[in-house]
Amino acid sequence: MAHLLKPIMLGILTSLFAVACTGKTANNLTHQQNQSATSPSATPSECQTIQHNLGETQICGQPQKVVVLGPNLLELLLTLEVQPVGYADYFPLPYHEFDQPGQQIPYLGERVTSQPTNVGTWSAPSLEAIAKLKPDLILGTIEANQKEYPLLSQIAPTLLLNYAPDKGWEQQLREIANILQRSQQAEEMIAAHEQRLAAVGKEFKSITNVYPKVLLLAFDQLDQNLQIESSNNFCGSLIEELGFQLVSLPSSEKSQQTSNLVSLEVLPQLDADLIIVQGRDKDFSNPAKDPVNHQLKNVKQQWNNNEIAQSMRASKEGRVYFTTAYLCRALPGPIGTEIFLEQLRQMLLDPQ
Template sequence: MSFKRCLMLTTAATAVTLFANGVFADVTVETKYGPVTVKDDVKTIVTLHEGALDVMSAINFPVAGSVATRGSETVSDYLADRQPNIHIVGSARETNLEAVIKEQPDVILASNTLSKEQYLILSKIAPTIVPEWSFDTPNAWRKEAALFGIVTGKSAEVEQALHAVDTRAAEIKKKVEQTIPADERQVYIARWMPQGPMVMSKDLFAGSLLAQTGFEPQDGGLLKQGRPHSSILSLENIGVIDQDWLIMATLNKDGQEAFDAAKQSSAFSRLNVVQSNHVQTVDGQVWSSTSGPLAAQVVLDDIEQLLDQQH
């Protein structure tokens, strides 16, 4: 095959080589730890980032191995049916290198938080993609999704999945504007733990979707620099999250039980947001632990349910 007729497409993030006949070839992308080249025809993928697993699931790309979601020994419930044959290769905190090697991946998709030490080890197994955008970078999850689409040769499919999110979010925003007064749209997202709630950064994935649908996510200045959530709040200090709306995210299925238990505290039950029935319990595995087009659709489901409850 002659390589003379090729078109080099270069952006700030990527350098992709496409032959004139349209065949996808090797791709080099910029990552947190420098440029990484991935061979064409990727077939076997390991994801060490729940958002990466979501992106691949959104485009129906089977993933060989992935880390378990927080609070579970397997992947998130909303992805289980889409990845029925997946193998678990670790947790969000620790990767099982032997399990990764066993999968013989063509590429490893990781998160921005992967350390340089871990990267150097994993990159000896397969090209390892570590996005350069941290959680508080505007639209970081979208940039990640596009990056993962490029390295797997599925950019068009990923773009289509993102477009579906945008279309639906725009429709929901119209409902928000028709249903909720402009000065009553402030919202907190709190991950509800046994010891108490933690306020999640307004810049995280779920916060960006709330903003996209017309809400005003808050975090009250409670987060330390570079942290995605606050320290655990005591029930005595919980008044800080008493705004127009409260999203209660739990890492298991007992969200309603957690809400009922919290209401046993007079400090919680007296909150205006509780008394006005503006509290929504949601799946923390989606709202506070992952990202991606499929997770976005779940978040949008919950936002629509919140609106429906106001009628």
């Protein structure tokens, strides 16, 4: 990210925003700029100060033009039925504009009705592209955007959230909803989500009674980067919530990580009724490829052609299923939950 801090970038930002004042913080500058951009008639009583890990951000009026850095935050924005003007995915998607988002943005694209500008990646956003959009709110993550925060804050009020919050996506949805003045909608969505999970758990009871043990794996290269996913993984936690038991390493080999790297030779020691494989592929450079199925094709071939993988009981009995690591790691909120539950239903309750 060092290149972002070069004087030339600072010059670009300065010329874009005519920030020539001294003795003022980035947040003070942001507040002054945003009063005219977001709500010209906003009074002090209509402004709110948001406390966060990097300080505080003052937001006046109701933001209308939101740039979002990361699919985990786009998911929450769409849950509130707010459309972005700019978006950065985890991977460098090969589009300048998402003019056909349903075909260009993995999983969430069908819910995007705007044509947001591609502003880079979540960890390397283009400050120039963001500035040209003149947003009145930027949403990002501390893990990916902390270094850019001072510059992002000069463009617009910026809120950085934790990628994996201790209190879950519900708290983050409430924070974003409060800023966007959609708190009631957020509470309704959270309540509906909880009811949905309870209902789905009953649907899967017939499966969990017969096939209780699930081995959740992730890899791009089966013989090199094989990982056993734990309940700290979003999909792993959902599987347990439905009543399944996650198969794991012996306690002496466990860690508190989201996943544990293992060798392929360990697999026969892990008896499972069902195996769910999360496929990974970081190559999104070819716009002609389906971004979802592209992640699965090579992984399926490796599994089907590997002698050790095929020796496992679940493989022999035809109970190995595939999803993407992107879904399980990038979308840990209500939309990702709905998509994964529907996948599980098709895999286990309505197999073709």
